Amino acid sequence: MLAVDDVIFVYAGWPDSYRFSMEAAAGEITAVRGASGAGKSTLLDLVAGFLVPTSGSIRVGGADISALPPERRPVSILFQAETLFEHLSAARNVALGLPGERVGSPRIAAALAEVGLPDIGAQRAATLSGGQKQRVALARTLLRDKPVLLLDEPFSALDDETRAATRGLVQSLTLKHKWATVLVTHHADDISAIADRVYLLENGVLRAA
Amino acid sequence: MALAIAALIATLFWSILSAAAGQPPGTSRADIGYLIYITTLQAALSTVLSLVVGIALAWALNRLRFWGRTFLIGLFASAIVTPGLVVAFGLLSVWGRAGWLSGLSQSLFHVPLDLPIFGLGGVVAAHLILDGAFAARILLARLDAIPQARLKTGQSLALDPWTRFVVIDWPALRGTLPGLAAIIFLLAFTSFPIVLLLGGGPSVQTLEVAIYSAVRLDFDLGLAVKLALIQIAICSAIILATSALAPIVSSLDHPAVPRWRDAGTARVLQWGVLAIATLGFASPLLAVLIDGVSGLGDVLSQRAFWNAVATSLWIGAASAVLALMLALIAAAGRASATSRLARTALGASAYAYLAVPAVALSLGAFLLVRNLGVAPDTAGPIVVVIANALLSLPFAMATLAPPFDAIARGRGKLIRSLDLSGARQFLDIEWPLIARDAGLVLALAFCFSLGDLGVIALFGTQDFVTLPLLMVRAVGAYRTHDAATIAALMLVLTVAAFVALPKLFGRLADAGR
Ligand SMILES: Nc1ncnc2c1ncn2[C@@H]1O[C@H](COP(=O)(O)OP(=O)(O)OP(=O)(O)O)[C@@H](O)[C@H]1O
Numbered sequence: 062m063l064a065v066d067d068v069i070f071v072y073a074g075w076p077d078s079y080r081f082s083m084e085a086a087a088g089e090i091t092a093v094r095g096a097s098g099a100g101k102s103t104l105l106d107l108v109a110g111f112l113v114p115t116s117g118s119i120r121v122g123g124a125d126i127s128a129l130p131p132e133r134r135p136v137s138i139l140f141q142a143e144t145l146f147e148h149l150s151a152a153r154n155v156a157l158g159l160p161g162e163r164v165g166s167p168r169i170a171a172a173l174a175e176v177g178l179p180d181i182g183a184q185r186a187a188t189l190s191g192g193q194k195q196r197v198a199l200a201r202t203l204l205r206d207k208p209v210l211l212l213d214e215p216f217s218a219l220d221d222e223t224r225a226a227t228r229g230l231v232q233s234l235t236l237k238h239k240w241a242t243v244l245v246t247h248h249a250d251d252i253s254a255i256a257d258r259v260y261l262l263e264n265g266v267l268r269a270a
Numbered sequence: 271m272a273l274a275i276a277a278l279i280a281t282l283f284w285s286i287l288s289a290a291a292g293q294p295p296g297t298s299r300a301d302i303g304y305l306i307y308i309t310t311l312q313a314a315l316s317t318v319l320s321l322v323v324g325i326a327l328a329w330a331l332n333r334l335r336f337w338g339r340t341f342l343i344g345l346f347a348s349a350i351v352t353p354g355l356v357v358a359f360g361l362l363s364v365w366g367r368a369g370w371l372s373g374l375s376q377s378l379f380h381v382p383l384d385l386p387i388f389g390l391g392g393v394v395a396a397h398l399i400l401d402g403a404f405a406a407r408i409l410l411a412r413l414d415a416i417p418q419a420r421l422k423t424g425q426s427l428a429l430d431p432w433t434r435f436v437v438i439d440w441p442a443l444r445g446t447l448p449g450l451a452a453i454i455f456l457l458a459f460t461s462f463p464i465v466l467l468l469g470g471g472p473s474v475q476t477l478e479v480a481i482y483s484a485v486r487l488d489f490d491l492g493l494a495v496k497l498a499l500i501q502i503a504i505c506s507a508i509i510l511a512t513s514a515l516a517p518i519v520s521s522l523d524h525p526a527v528p529r530w531r532d533a534g535t536a537r538v539l540q541w542g543v544l545a546i547a548t549l550g551f552a553s554p555l556l557a558v559l560i561d562g563v564s565g566l567g568d569v570l571s572q573r574a575f576w577n578a579v580a581t582s583l584w585i586g587a588a589s590a591v592l593a594l595m596l597a598l599i600a601a602a603g604r605a606s607a608t609s610r611l612a613r614t615a616l617g618a619s620a621y622a623y624l625a626v627p628a629v630a631l632s633l634g635a636f637l638l639v640r641n642l643g644v645a646p647d648t649a650g651p652i653v654v655v656i657a658n659a660l661l662s663l664p665f666a667m668a669t670l671a672p673p674f675d676a677i678a679r680g681r682g683k684l685i686r687s688l689d690l691s692g693a694r695q696f697l698d699i700e701w702p703l704i705a706r707d708a709g710l711v712l713a714l715a716f717c718f719s720l721g722d723l724g725v726i727a728l729f730g731t732q733d734f735v736t737l738p739l740l741m742v743r744a745v746g747a748y749r750t751h752d753a754a755t756i757a758a759l760m761l762v763l764t765v766a767a768f769v770a771l772p773k774l775f776g777r778l779a780d781a782g783r
């Protein structure tokens with residue numbers, strides 16, 4: 062589904078270069094491991110279109126997306142923090158997933174129900190717990206319905222129990238909607254719990270582990 | 271030290287109060303009600319318009335990337351130190367009856383343009399130029415500080431420009447607006463030189479101008495005192511009302527900027543806003559420079575001019591050094607104070623000055639000096655230096671308090687474990703970290719003092735004249751060319767000081783390490 066093919070990237074004015082090659086299949090969770098500062102977020106930024114590779118190609122379902130701006134790429138991305146706009150209601154946050162979507166639409170209610178939060182649509186995002194926030198963000202991803210889901214340490218701020226539950230939700234949504242999910246993490250237990258395939262990023266090079 | 275500042279202000283305040291008690295009331299027929307109304311009206315208009323312009327300009331600057339952007343932002347940042355006199359004069363050169371636009375319309379359509387530049391329109395326009403640019407600089411810093419992840423989330427969601435503003439920008443700006451509005455309102459409410467030049471007589475005045483005329487033109491001290499008390503009361507009320515709000519955090523660093531441009535109409539709008547704002551802000555300043563050059567020879571040969579330059583420079587330098595010392599001591603004291611009460615008191619004493627604006631403060635000093643039996647001529651220079659230093663103290667504190675707090679928070683334990691104390695601690699640890707900010711404080715204080723008219727207007731004499739006072743006298747005597755040259759020189763001096771001093775101090779600190 063997602064294929065990163067010999068992508069080379071250099072931060073302007075910095076000596077180190079990165080070389081990424083990976084594949085992520087639909088319906089699977091592909092984990093990327095690596096020490097802090099190894100370049101994991103850099104990889105996701107390249108796939109999401111916030112950074113432009115020096116060379117190489119990024120393909121989704123066979124089509125090269127490396128020339129598309131971030132807003133036109135077939136990907137959804139979730140960060141550890143700042144996934145929701147805090148002053149908006151949960152439903153409005155979900156509605157932002159589809160341009161022109163109304164807050165009261167049944168699809169939003171359905172998406173919130175699917176992530177197990179049927180009753181919090183009217184609540185302000187700032188008042189939600191960390192786990193609830195990530196669930197609402199996942200509901201927004203459901204509405205967007207893009208084939209690739211990028212997760213940049215989405216569970217890091219959660220306690221162990223919530224972490225396991227959110228992890229399970231990501232796994233079941235990935236399976237059900239046939240997403241190619243890329244999970245960046247440096248927690249070994251995330252990987253053993255849900256990863257179907259693992260890559261290791263070390264010294265600027267990404268390789269299968 | 272803070273106590274000394276507070277005591278000084280209290281003494282001046284007290285001398286106003288005791289003078290109020292001693293004066294027979296109602297010797298003048300001035301309509302105080304109208305005065306308050308018109309002062310408030312122009313300040314409110316200036317505030318609302320400045321915020322609207324500031325938001326639009328910050329929005330445009332945040333989105334657009336072009337050659338010279340950093341320079342342009344620096345130009346808008348210098349609005350905080352541009353003397354009101356210079357802007358007012360430049361506004362006349364561009365929009366006035368004999369100005370550029372009128373000349374253009376004369377040669378194109380054979381009719382001169384007669385815009386209502388004197389009165390409410392002109393005053394608000396001049397405030398808008400200065401305070402709109404100031405607001406834009408502050409608000410731009412808020413937009414630039416929006417977390418990367420939030421921007422990336424928004425961009426990935428393909429938010430349209432309007433939704434982007436509502437969902438991402440507005441929440442970042444909202445918290446700053448009340449405090450910013452209060453500052454702009456106070457600046458406009460206590461505006462002196464702009465209103466003096468553009469107010470067009472009694473129809474549009476501020477309390478400051480009325481106090482000045484009461485003292486210098488009508489010799490009605492009783493009225494002056496009454497007006498000063500009203501002004502202090504209103505300003506204090508505003509400060510008290512807004513002191514509960516979050517303070518404005520000013521930041522002058524350049525965080526990494528993501529590339530997320532808006533498309534379509536929004537982008538056209540951004541270029542439009544930028545073009546209009548740049549023209550509106552730069553054209554009066556440019557006009558001052560161009561007009562100034564033409565009269566250069568005349569002015570340079572006048573002895574009075576060189577005396578005023580010398581006076582302005584030494585007063586500016588002295589009050590800058592004094593302001594820096596006061597701010598350093600107050601900021602260091604505040605950062606190391608352990609009790610909350612002490613911290614608040616040290617912070618508040620600096621801001622108290624905002625409530626006791628230039629003319630009111632100098633009126634207090636004027637009365638005090640008179641009561642003590644000292645001739646105003648002798649006391650003049652000292653009072654002007656002290657008053658100008660106090661004038662910059664709020665801004666000096668706002669600049670120095672955050673780095674001192676950060677040092678105290680981050681290094682408190684380290685410093686204690688090394689057992690550095692007093693002067694050693696300051697020279698070894700704090701000075702290198704704050705040198706640049708100290709340079710900024712010196713620059714701000716120097717520029718404020720250089721452009722000050724409110725204080726010098728009461729204490730100036732035939733022999734004790736600064737550049738702004740000389741300029742106002744030239745305007746009064748219809749020597750417009752002289753005034754233009756003086757304005758141009760003031761502009762060059764302030765911008766040079768504002769740009770050079772922080773850089774110089776940064777270098778010195780780097781070299782010392
Ligand atoms: N805009 C930039 N310019 C230059 N260097 C950058 C930039 N952004 C990140 N870097 C550097 O690139 C390296 C990789 O950063 P990246 O954020 O991808 O690491 P990471 O693996 O996600 O780390 P973490 O686990 O801490 O999130 C780091 O050394 C970082 O300092």
Ligand SMILES: [Mg+2]
Pocket residue numbers: 101102103213
């Ligand atoms: Mg990272």
